[in-house]
Amino acid sequence: MDRDKLRDILLAEDDPKDVELTLTALHKHRIANRVIVVRDGASALDYLYRRGEFGNRDGDNPAVVLLDVKMPKVDGMEVLRRVKSDPRLKTIPMVILTSSREEHDLVEGYGLGANAYVVKPVRFNEFVEAVSVLGIFWALVNEPPPLVGTGGHD
Amino acid sequence: MISRLRRWKSGRRQLAGYTAALLLAAAAQVARLPLNPPTLIPFITFVPFIVLSAAFGGIRPGLLTTALCVLESLYFATEPLYSWGVRDPQDWLGVGTLLCTGVVICFLFERVEKGRLADAAARELRVLLNQTSDAVFVWDLESKRITFWDEGATRLCGYPSHEALGRYPKELLQTQFPESLEACLAAARQSDGWRGELAHTTRDHGPITVESRMSVRQSDDGTLRVIEVARDISERKRLEHIQAQLAREQELRRQTLESIVHNSPICIALLRDPDFTFESVNSAYQALLPGDLMVGRTVAEVWPDAAPLVLPLLQVVRDAQTVYHATEMPIPRKRSPEGPLEELYFDFSYVPLLSPSGDVRILVSAIEMTRYKLAAEELRKSLIELQQSEEQVRSLAAIVESSDDAIIGTTTEGIITSWNCGAERIYGYPKEEVLGLPVTILVPPDNSDGPRRILDRIRRNERVEHFEATRRCKHGQRVVMSLAISPVKDGSGRVVGVSAIGRDITERKLAEAKILELNEALRTKARCSEEDLESFSYSVSHDLRAPIRHIAGFLALLEDHIGGSLDETGRHYLSNVMESTRLMSALIDDLLTFSRTGKVEMCEANVCLQDLVQQVQRELTADIHGRKVVWTVEPLPEVAADPVLLRLVLVNLLGNAIKYSNNRSEAAIDIGCREVDDEWVIFVRDNGVGFDMRYMHKLFGVFQRLHSADEFEGTGIGLAIVRRIVARHGGRTWAEGVVGQGATFYFSLPKVAGMQTCAIGTEPTEPIPEATRG
Numbered sequence: 001m002d003r004d005k006l007r008d009i010l011l012a013e014d015d016p017k018d019v020e021l022t023l024t025a026l027h028k029h030r031i032a033n034r035v036i037v038v039r040d041g042a043s044a045l046d047y048l049y050r051r052g053e054f055g056n057r058d059g060d061n062p063a064v065v066l067l068d069v070k071m072p073k074v075d076g077m078e079v080l081r082r083v084k085s086d087p088r089l090k091t092i093p094m095v096i097l098t099s100s101r102e103e104h105d106l107v108e109g110y111g112l113g114a115n116a117y118v119v120k121p122v123r124f125n126e127f128v129e130a131v132s133v134l135g136i137f138w139a140l141v142n143e144p145p146p147l148v149g150t151g152g153h154d
Numbered sequence: 155m156i157s158r159l160r161r162w163k164s165g166r167r168q169l170a171g172y173t174a175a176l177l178l179a180a181a182a183q184v185a186r187l188p189l190n191p192p193t194l195i196p197f198i199t200f201v202p203f204i205v206l207s208a209a210f211g212g213i214r215p216g217l218l219t220t221a222l223c224v225l226e227s228l229y230f231a232t233e234p235l236y237s238w239g240v241r242d243p244q245d246w247l248g249v250g251t252l253l254c255t256g257v258v259i260c261f262l263f264e265r266v267e268k269g270r271l272a273d274a275a276a277r278e279l280r281v282l283l284n285q286t287s288d289a290v291f292v293w294d295l296e297s298k299r300i301t302f303w304d305e306g307a308t309r310l311c312g313y314p315s316h317e318a319l320g321r322y323p324k325e326l327l328q329t330q331f332p333e334s335l336e337a338c339l340a341a342a343r344q345s346d347g348w349r350g351e352l353a354h355t356t357r358d359h360g361p362i363t364v365e366s367r368m369s370v371r372q373s374d375d376g377t378l379r380v381i382e383v384a385r386d387i388s389e390r391k392r393l394e395h396i397q398a399q400l401a402r403e404q405e406l407r408r409q410t411l412e413s414i415v416h417n418s419p420i421c422i423a424l425l426r427d428p429d430f431t432f433e434s435v436n437s438a439y440q441a442l443l444p445g446d447l448m449v450g451r452t453v454a455e456v457w458p459d460a461a462p463l464v465l466p467l468l469q470v471v472r473d474a475q476t477v478y479h480a481t482e483m484p485i486p487r488k489r490s491p492e493g494p495l496e497e498l499y500f501d502f503s504y505v506p507l508l509s510p511s512g513d514v515r516i517l518v519s520a521i522e523m524t525r526y527k528l529a530a531e532e533l534r535k536s537l538i539e540l541q542q543s544e545e546q547v548r549s550l551a552a553i554v555e556s557s558d559d560a561i562i563g564t565t566t567e568g569i570i571t572s573w574n575c576g577a578e579r580i581y582g583y584p585k586e587e588v589l590g591l592p593v594t595i596l597v598p599p600d601n602s603d604g605p606r607r608i609l610d611r612i613r614r615n616e617r618v619e620h621f622e623a624t625r626r627c628k629h630g631q632r633v634v635m636s637l638a639i640s641p642v643k644d645g646s647g648r649v650v651g652v653s654a655i656g657r658d659i660t661e662r663k664l665a666e667a668k669i670l671e672l673n674e675a676l677r678t679k680a681r682c683s684e685e686d687l688e689s690f691s692y693s694v695s696h697d698l699r700a701p702i703r704h705i706a707g708f709l710a711l712l713e714d715h716i717g718g719s720l721d722e723t724g725r726h727y728l729s730n731v732m733e734s735t736r737l738m739s740a741l742i743d744d745l746l747t748f749s750r751t752g753k754v755e756m757c758e759a760n761v762c763l764q765d766l767v768q769q770v771q772r773e774l775t776a777d778i779h780g781r782k783v784v785w786t787v788e789p790l791p792e793v794a795a796d797p798v799l800l801r802l803v804l805v806n807l808l809g810n811a812i813k814y815s816n817n818r819s820e821a822a823i824d825i826g827c828r829e830v831d832d833e834w835v836i837f838v839r840d841n842g843v844g845f846d847m848r849y850m851h852k853l854f855g856v857f858q859r860l861h862s863a864d865e866f867e868g869t870g871i872g873l874a875i876v877r878r879i880v881a882r883h884g885g886r887t888w889a890e891g892v893v894g895q896g897a898t899f900y901f902s903l904p905k906v907a908g909m910q911t912c913a914i915g916t917e918p919t920e921p922i923p924e925a926t927r928g
Contacts, residue, residue, distance in 0.1 A: 015700060017708070021704070099699050
C-alpha cells in the first residue's frame with residue numbers, strides 16, 4: 001500500500017492511555033494511514049485549519065477524525081460544531097468516541113452531524129474491533145468526497 | 155124533582171080550587187032550597203058562591219062554579235022543576251044573567267089577582283134588585299129623565315133616588331162614553347143590548363169605572379126606556395191595573411235577570427234529566443267551548459274528559475237535593491277538540507232546582523280560576539323568593555357585617571355610605587366618623603389619583619380587575635390591601651354605587667416576600683445540586699469508566715504480551731482482575747441508569763404490554779444460554795406508561811426471572827395481569843430459587859442482594875430501578891417468594907395516567923436504604 005496516497009487519520013484524544021490503546025488497535029489491524037494525534041480540541045482545529053504548529057502542514061484534509069468528547073480547552077462537541085459549520089471542512093467524516101451512552105445521547109441531542117459514534121468498550125478486544133472497523137471503513141473503503149478547498153485560516 | 159114538586163103543589167092548589175068550585179056549587183044549591191019557588195032572586199044566591207070560588211080558585215074554578223050554578227038553576231030552579239027544559243022565557247033571562255054575572259065576576263077576580271101578583275113580583279123584584287150590588291136605573295129616552303133608581307145605584311153613585319129621579323143621567327153622572335152616547339144607544343137597541351165600560355163621577359167619591367149593560371125597551375105606555383145596569387169595577391180595574399203593573403215589573407225583572415245571566419262572566423248552565431242534558435247555557439258557559447252547541451247534549455257528551463269527575467257529584471246533588479260547592483277544583487278538559495288535555499281550575503256550585511212537577515234540574519255556575527290560581531301560585535312563589543331573598547339579604551348583611559374583610563359601600567362619587575366592622579378594624583375609623591366622607595381619606599397622598607380613576611371606570615361600567623394597593627389608616631400607618639371593586643346596580647342595571655371589598659394582606663405580602671426569598675435560595679441550591687448531580691453523573695460515566703477501560707485494555711494487552719509465559723496461578727490472578735473490572739463497569743452502568751430513571755422526563759403513551767413483553771423476551775434470549783424456559787404469557791392489556799421506562803422494568807423483572815431460575819432444568823416463567831379496582835396489577839412469576847419473605851423489604855433497595863455474587867451475578871440495582879420507575883408511574887411494587895420454590899414480582903399501574911413528571915425527591919415509597927458495599 002502506498003503510504004503517500006493514504007490520507008491522514010486525525011485522533012483527538014487527551015488521555016494518553018486511550019491514545020495508546022487506540023493506536024495499538026489500529027496498528028493491530030494494520031491500518032497504514034498516518035495517525036496524527038492531538039491532545040485537545042484547539043490543536044485539532046489548528047490541524048484542520050493549518051495554523052499554529054500545523055501552519056505548514058501539507059496534504060489534504062484527514063481521511064477521518066476520531067474525536068474524544070471530553071478534552072481540555074476546546075471539547076469535542078465544539079470541534080464538531082466548527083467543522084460541520086465550515087463548508088470547507090464539513091465533508092470530513094467525524095467519528096465521536098464516547099465514554100458512555102450518556103454522552104452518546106448528548107451528541108445525538110446536539111444534532112451536530114457526527115458521521116458515527118463509538119462507545120469506547122471496556123473489553124479491549126471489542127474496542128479494538130470497533131476502532132479498526134471505523135478506521136478501515138473511513139480510511140480505506142469510503143471514497144472521500146472531492147475537495148472543496150484546502151488551507152486558509154478562519 | 156123540584157119542578158115536579160112545584161107542579162104537584164100547583165096541581166094540588168088547582169085541585170083544591172076545583173074541589174072548592176064543586177063544593178060551592180053544591181052549597182049554592184043547598185042555600186037556594188029554602189027559597190021556593192024558584193025565582194030570579196034565588197039565582198042571586200048563586201052569585202056569592204061563584205065569587206067565593208073565583209076568589210079562592212081563580213078564573214077556571216070560578217067559571218066551573220058558574221057553569222054548575224047555571225046547570226043547577228036550569229034543573230032545579232026553573233019550571234018545569236027537575237028538568238032541563240024552561241017554560242018561562244023569563245027564566246032564560248035569569249039564567250043568562252047568572253051566567254053573565256058569574257063570568258064577569260070570574261074575570262074581575264082574575265084581573266084583581268093578576269094585579270096583586272104583578273105587584274108582588276114587582277116588590278120582590280125591587281127587593282131583589284136592592285139586594286144585588288149592581289146599580290140599576292131606567293131613564294126615558296125622550297124626556298131624558300130617570301124614572302127608576304134602585305138602591306144599588308144609590309150605593310154606587312152616592313145619589314139617593316129622590317135626587318136622581320127626573321135627572322138626565324149623562325149630566326148627573328158626567329158619564330164618559332167610550333165613543334158616544336148615541337153609539338151606545340144604537341147598540342142598545344139591538345136585541346143583545348150594549349155592554350161596555352163607562353166612567354161615572356159619583357156624588358162624593360170622584361170617578362168610578364163601571365161595567366154597564368144598556369138596553370132599550372118599549373114600556374107599556376109605548377115610551378122608550380133605557381135600562382142601564384152598572385157594576386162597579388173600579389176595584390177590579392185597580393187590581394187589574396196593579397196586576398198588569400206587577401206583570402210588567404215581573405217581565406222587566408225577568409228580562410233583567412235573563413240579561414244578567416246571559417251576560418254574566420260567570421258560566422251558568424241549567425241541566426235536566428235525563429243524563430244531565432244542557433237545557434240552557436249562558437254565553438260565558440258557551441264560551442268554554444266556542445262553536446260547539448251545548449244545549450240538548452249531555453254533560454258526558456260535552457265534557458268527555460271531566461265527566462268521570464263531575465257526574466258522580468251531579469248525581470249526589472240530584473238525588474240528595476243538596477247544594478254542592480267546589481273551590482279551585484282541577485278539571486281536566488281541552489280548550490278545543492284538537493287541543494291538548496290540560497287541567498283547568500274552577501270554582502263552581504251545583505244547585506238543585508225542584509220544579510212543581512217534581513223534576514229536579516241542576517243549576518251549574520262556575521268561574522274559571524286557572525288564571526287566578528296560577529297567578530296565586532306565582533305570587534306565592536315570588537313571596538317565598540322574596541322571603542328567601544330577604545333572608546339572603548339579612549344573612550348577607552350579617553356576613554358583610556361580621557366579615558374580617560373591609561367592606562365599604564360608596565356612592566359613584568366616592569362618598570362612603572356603608573362601613574362594616576372589618577373596615578373599622580383594618581382602617582381604624584369608627585363607622586360614625588367615616589360615613590359621608592370621601593373614600594380618598596384612605597388613600598396615601600402619593601396615590602391620591604387612584605380612586606378617582608377607578609370610580610371613573612366603574613361609572614363607565616368597565617370591569618375593574620382585582621388589584622392590590624396601599625391604603626392609609628386613621629393613625630397614618632399603611633396597610634397593603636387586596637381590593638375588589640365592583641359596581642352596585644339597581645334593578646334596571648344603572649350603576650348606583652360602588653362596593654369595595656378589601657383584605658389586609660400586609661402580613662401576607664411580607665410573608666410572600668420572605669417565601670420568594672427562600673424560594674430563590676432554594677432554587678439556587680437546587681440548581682447547584684442538579685448541576686452537581688449532572689457533573690457527578692458525567693464524571694462517573696466518563697472519568698470513572700476511563701480507568702476501568704484502561705485497566706481492561708492493558709490487561710488484554712498484558713495477556714497478549716505475557717499470557718503464554720504465565721503459570722496457572724498467574725492466569726487465575728489475571729482472570730480475577732479482568733472479572734472485577736467487568737463487574738465494576740456494570741455497576742457504573744447500572745448506577746447511571748438508576749440515577750437517570752429518576753431524572754428523565756417521562757413521556758406517556760399507550761403501550762401494548764403484550765408486544766413489549768415479546769420484545770423483551772427476544773432481547774433476553776441470549777441470557778438463557780440454551781436452558782429450557784417455558785414461558786406462559788397471558789393476554790396483556792394496553793397500559794398508559796412511558797414505553798422506554800416500562801421496557802426497563804420488564805427487562806429487569808424478566809431478566810431476574812431467567813437468572814434466578816437457572817437452577818431448574820426446566821424454568822417456568824409466567825407473566826400475567828389482573829384488573830384490581832382502577833389499577834392493572836402485572837406479575838412475573840418464576841419457579842427459581844425464591845427468597846425468604848423476611849428479607850422482602852431489602853429486595854427493592856439499591857445494592858441490596860439476597861444472594862451472593864457467587865450464586866448469581868448482579869449489581870443489586872435492578873429492582874431499585876423497577877421500584878423507582880413504577881413509583882414514578884403512580885404504581886406500587888411488591889413480591890412474594892418461598893425459598894427454593896420461586897418468586898412472584900408484582901407491580902401496579904393506574905388505569906388512568908398517574909405519572910409523576912417530577913424529578914428525584916418525590917419517591918413515595920420507603921426510602922432507599924443506605925448503600926452498603928461489600
